[in-house]
Amino acid sequence: MAAPGTVEFRDVALDYRIYHDRTLSLMESVMNLFGRSSSSETFRALDGLTFAVAPGESVAIIGPNGAGKSTTLKLLAGIYEPTSGTVSSVGRTASLLDLGVGFHPELTGAENVYLNGALLGLGRARMEELLPEIAEFAQLERFMDSPVKYYSSGMFMRLGFSLATSVDPDILLVDEVLAVGDASFQSRCYDRIYSYRGSGRTIVFVSHDMEAVSRLCGRVIWLDRGKVVRDGSPGEVLPEYLSSSSRRRAEDGSVAPREWGSREVWFDRVELTDSTGTPRRRFRAGERLLVRALIRARGGERVEDIVWGFSIHRTDGETVVGVNNLELNRPLLTVEGSLEAELEIGLEVPEPGNYLLGLALTDPVRRRDYHWLDYHFPLELLGPRRTEPVRLVDAEWRW
Amino acid sequence: MTTSPAGTWLLLRSLVVKDLKVRYKRSVLGFFWFLLKPLFSMVVYTIVFTRIIRFGGEIEHFSLFLLTGLLPWNFFSASLNSSTRSLLDNTRLIRSVYFPRTTLPVAEVVANSVHLALALCVLEAALIAFGHYPGPSLLLVIPATLMLMAMVSGMGMILAVGNVFYRDVAQLVEVLLLAWFYASPIIYPLGKGLVPAAVESAVRFNPLSGLLSIFHSCLYEGGWPPAWAWLSLVGWTLFFVLVGTAVFRRAEPVVVKEL
Numbered sequence: 001m002a003a004p005g006t007v008e009f010r011d012v013a014l015d016y017r018i019y020h021d022r023t024l025s026l027m028e029s030v031m032n033l034f035g036r037s038s039s040s041e042t043f044r045a046l047d048g049l050t051f052a053v054a055p056g057e058s059v060a061i062i063g064p065n066g067a068g069k070s071t072t073l074k075l076l077a078g079i080y081e082p083t084s085g086t087v088s089s090v091g092r093t094a095s096l097l098d099l100g101v102g103f104h105p106e107l108t109g110a111e112n113v114y115l116n117g118a119l120l121g122l123g124r125a126r127m128e129e130l131l132p133e134i135a136e137f138a139q140l141e142r143f144m145d146s147p148v149k150y151y152s153s154g155m156f157m158r159l160g161f162s163l164a165t166s167v168d169p170d171i172l173l174v175d176e177v178l179a180v181g182d183a184s185f186q187s188r189c190y191d192r193i194y195s196y197r198g199s200g201r202t203i204v205f206v207s208h209d210m211e212a213v214s215r216l217c218g219r220v221i222w223l224d225r226g227k228v229v230r231d232g233s234p235g236e237v238l239p240e241y242l243s244s245s246s247r248r249r250a251e252d253g254s255v256a257p258r259e260w261g262s263r264e265v266w267f268d269r270v271e272l273t274d275s276t277g278t279p280r281r282r283f284r285a286g287e288r289l290l291v292r293a294l295i296r297a298r299g300g301e302r303v304e305d306i307v308w309g310f311s312i313h314r315t316d317g318e319t320v321v322g323v324n325n326l327e328l329n330r331p332l333l334t335v336e337g338s339l340e341a342e343l344e345i346g347l348e349v350p351e352p353g354n355y356l357l358g359l360a361l362t363d364p365v366r367r368r369d370y371h372w373l374d375y376h377f378p379l380e381l382l383g384p385r386r387t388e389p390v391r392l393v394d395a396e397w398r399w
Numbered sequence: 400m401t402t403s404p405a406g407t408w409l410l411l412r413s414l415v416v417k418d419l420k421v422r423y424k425r426s427v428l429g430f431f432w433f434l435l436k437p438l439f440s441m442v443v444y445t446i447v448f449t450r451i452i453r454f455g456g457e458i459e460h461f462s463l464f465l466l467t468g469l470l471p472w473n474f475f476s477a478s479l480n481s482s483t484r485s486l487l488d489n490t491r492l493i494r495s496v497y498f499p500r501t502t503l504p505v506a507e508v509v510a511n512s513v514h515l516a517l518a519l520c521v522l523e524a525a526l527i528a529f530g531h532y533p534g535p536s537l538l539l540v541i542p543a544t545l546m547l548m549a550m551v552s553g554m555g556m557i558l559a560v561g562n563v564f565y566r567d568v569a570q571l572v573e574v575l576l577l578a579w580f581y582a583s584p585i586i587y588p589l590g591k592g593l594v595p596a597a598v599e600s601a602v603r604f605n606p607l608s609g610l611l612s613i614f615h616s617c618l619y620e621g622g623w624p625p626a627w628a629w630l631s632l633v634g635w636t637l638f639f640v641l642v643g644t645a646v647f648r649r650a651e652p653v654v655v656k657e658l
Contacts, residue, residue, distance in 0.1 A: 016656055078497030081652040098495035106421045118413035119498050121406040147424075 004091030004170040005055030005202040012085035014046040014071055045071045047226035058203035060213040063223035069206045073173050091170025099160030105149035109159055112148055120167055130166050138162035158185055165192055171202045208353045209383055210238055261371040265303050265335055265361050269294040272377055282380040291343040297335045306333040311358040313375055352383040407499045414506035433514035434521055437469040444586055460529050466522055467619040468585035468611050474515040475551060476576045481507040482555025483562050483569050490658045501647055504555035512548050534621045543613045550636040553643030560650040563657050583607045606635035
């Protein structure tokens with residue numbers, strides 16, 4: 001028997017079925033009885049994945065979307081069974097995959113703690129011992145007797161995190177960046193995860209946030225299409241991964257910058273800056289983004305009722321935000337010859353990473369597309385500033 | 400990943416307690432609904448079958464006879480409906496934590512059985528009050544009820560899995576229960592010559608007939624149940640438990656990905 005905290009994947013494959021049309025499935029299965037072929041096919045999410053993690057290691061799993069990162073975590077948590085190969089993990093596994101998922105809104109905080117304890121295989125007596133600590137870490141001592149439906153979403157997540165990490169796991173699974181509660185609670189979450197790292201427990205961390213990866217993990221496994229591309233220290237793997245992912249972005253034609261429109265009005269010059277006017281492409285959470293543009297009208301004419309829209313996309317082209325001044329009931333633009341205009345954007349960033357900003361000048365009423373700049377401006381949005389590895393408690397000068 | 404029997408038992412108990420707590424928070428009448436529902440159907444059926452269609456008059460205390468069958472029937476239909484939906488209702492949980500998932504349909508059945516047990520006590524009191532004294536066979540109600548629970552759990556496992564693949568299953572169960580009710584000896588007794596012989600022998604194949612006959616004998620009549628009833632109950636219970644657990648075990652890895 002291996003030591004608690006050991007994880008081993010041996011030649012693991014996992015297939016999903018993909019349906020082309022789910023609504024037909026009952027009909028389809030009746031057809032299948034008569035020997036018709038099915039319209040579903042399988043998709044191999046993991047393909048011969050082999051790796052081992054020793055107790056006390058903290059490992060990050062990185063890779064582009066669809067690489068199999070979350071599937072790997074679900075196999076580790078025992079939620080999925082591999083289609084072939086073996087997955088073994090020794091010891092208690094706590095997962096921060098979906099915080100507070102087992103909570104029932106009608107039950108009180110304490111009742112939910114007991115219920116979740118049972119889900120993790122811990123009896124009531126053990127949970128009673130842990131309850132004060134769980135409540136204290138979540139800062140919910142006074143609310144443990146209230147039904148969780150009266151909790152704010154922050155309180156809910158805090159209880160979820162506190163519960164999941166208080167049960168003394170041998171293996172901790174963390175998916176993506178922890179967006180739990182306010183900044184001070186987030187830093188306490190990170191402190192707790194760091195302290196796990198020090199106490200010889202295994203951490204498996206999936207993230208797109210390379211800053212967090214290099215800070216938290218001593219080893220990085222880079223997956224792509226269900227296979228290990230590289231496995232090594234952050235210093236070895238991350239630079240190569242980053243250059244590969246920017247290459248991937250450039251090669252992917254679907255999100256290449258595009259520029260089109262009738263150009264009766266157009267963006268003559270666009271500059272991305274922070275609120276002080278310094279040109280920037282990286283923004284931290286809470287910082288405001290300023291788009292400063294010189295807009296011109298053809299022939300120096302006067303054009304009224306211009307709608308200025310913007311959109312933010314993931315690097316694969318998926319739109320995350322798309323809005324304009326008409327939808328937000330802000331005044332429309334009028335350009336007489338030319339106009340210096342500013343667009344100030346405040347964002348919340350639950351998922352830090354690389355994004356693309358697009359801008360557009362249109363007039364939906366007159367059905368005009370003046371000027372579109374699709375996927376034009378790469379942005380890097382960072383998470384909130386976290387605990388520094390060293391924090392000053394106090395200092396005194398004496399003489 | 401495996402869980403010890405003790406862990407499974409702990410989880411099952413917690414889920415049942417949760418189910419009961421959640422159901423009766425903010426409900427004034429609470430548990431009594433479980434008794435009120437069959438009582439209400441009893442009143443309706445008594446009026447229909449003794450005043451409108453004259454049929455029940457041949458059975459002494461027809462209302463009590465009805466209630467004896469209605470209590471296990473309501474348990475059966477409530478458990479089957481909720482266990483059929485149990486996997487789909489817990490999609491998020493199943494997708495983010497590992498635990499023995501058989502506990503989900505089984506917990507629904509066990510939670511409902513708590514109601515059944517309490518309601519049966521009330522029924523027995525009413526039966527005694529109207530002169531239907533119990534015999535030693537009363538104790539047989541306990542193993543019969545346990546077998547019923549096992550049988551419904553088995554059915555629930557099959558239907559819960561089916562419902563993940565085709566949402567139609569839950570709807571189908573509701574419709575089928577309507578027909579099933581009339582195909583079960585609840586509003587009519589078996590072995591009394593009140594139904595045509597051909598119908599009676601067909602009804603005996605109903606998985607619930609054995610159980611209902613045992614309830615009628617032990618509770619309403621205070622006598623010993625017929626042998627065929629035990630044969631039917633034990634046979635169907637074994638069948639559904641074996642098939643149910645086999646289906647569930649085989650389907651579980653696939654179901655988790657389908658949800």
